[in-house]
Amino acid sequence: MLSWIRSLGVSGCLVLALGACGDGGNDDDDGGNGGGGNGPFTAEVDGVDWAASDNTISALVVEAVPGAYAIVGTDVLSGSDVAGITLTLYNVRGLGTYPLGTFPTVVGGIATYAETIGGSSTAWVTQYSGAAGTVTLTALTPTRIAGTFSYTAEEPGSG
Numbered sequence: 001m002l003s004w005i006r007s008l009g010v011s012g013c014l015v016l017a018l019g020a021c022g023d024g025g026n027d028d029d030d031g032g033n034g035g036g037g038n039g040p041f042t043a044e045v046d047g048v049d050w051a052a053s054d055n056t057i058s059a060l061v062v063e064a065v066p067g068a069y070a071i072v073g074t075d076v077l078s079g080s081d082v083a084g085i086t087l088t089l090y091n092v093r094g095l096g097t098y099p100l101g102t103f104p105t106v107v108g109g110i111a112t113y114a115e116t117i118g119g120s121s122t123a124w125v126t127q128y129s130g131a132a133g134t135v136t137l138t139a140l141t142p143t144r145i146a147g148t149f150s151y152t153a154e155e156p157g158s159g
Contacts, residue, residue, distance in 0.1 A: 008124050010085065010113050010133075011150035012043025012050070014071060016059035018145050041073035043085060043149075045113060050075050050083060059145055065104075067092040069145060083115040087135060087149060095140055100151045101132030109135065111151045124153035 016039065041052040052073025062068035069092060074084040089109035092098060102108030111133065114123035126132035133151025140146075 007152050007154045008046045008113060009150075009152050010043055010045050010111070011148070012041070012085070013146075013148045014041045014059075014073075014087075015039065015139070015146040016041060016057060016071065016144070018069075018141075018143055019058070019060050039073075041071070041085070045083070045085075050085070052085070056084075061142075065090065067107075068104075071145070077115075077117070080119070081115075081117045083113070086112045086114075089135065092137065092140070095137050097134050097136040099130045099133075100135060100149070101126040101129045103128060106130075111135075111149065111153060113153055122155060124155050126151050126153050 039052060039054055039057050041057050043050045053076045056072075056074035056076065058070070058072045060070045062070055067090065069087075069089040071087040071089075072084065074082050076082055087100075087109060088111075089098065090102070090104045091107040092109075093107075099108040100111050102110070108130065111126045112123055114121065132153065133149065135147055135149040137145065137147040
């Protein structure tokens with residue numbers, strides 16, 4: 001039996017301000033701290049330019065997990081049609097190149113490209129091979145994250 005795996009290639013760059021996710025042990029219930037942003041967060045998805053809309057960009061330090069970051073951006077295509085990229089990084093300790101397609105217990109992360117077009121949603125995710133792509137961090141401070149990324153993602157259940 002022949003099976004087809006539907007995949008797509010994504011590569012891009014990001015320069016974002018970091019916010020914090022969680023309250024850092026603060027007992028005040030103020031809803032946590034905000035999310036970063038300020039872009040740009042751009043990519044090329046299967047040869048087509050993509051750019052997150054300014055008000056949809058979020059870059060967060062996940063305080064409860066050492067070295068964890070969540071980076072999210074959405075391109076509002078038209079009306080309710082959207083396309084988004086999410087990078088979730090784990091155990092990151094500084095500048096460098098990290099693998100995508102890893103479990104949270106090791107260094108690296110996962111990446112997702114998702115779109116909703118005409119009410120129908122589809123998502124492509126990096127497979128847990130550790131070889132689905134890379135993210136290279138060129139700046140990482142308490143207030144800023146910047147770098148490039150490239151990965152191949154597959155539509156779950158397509159293989």
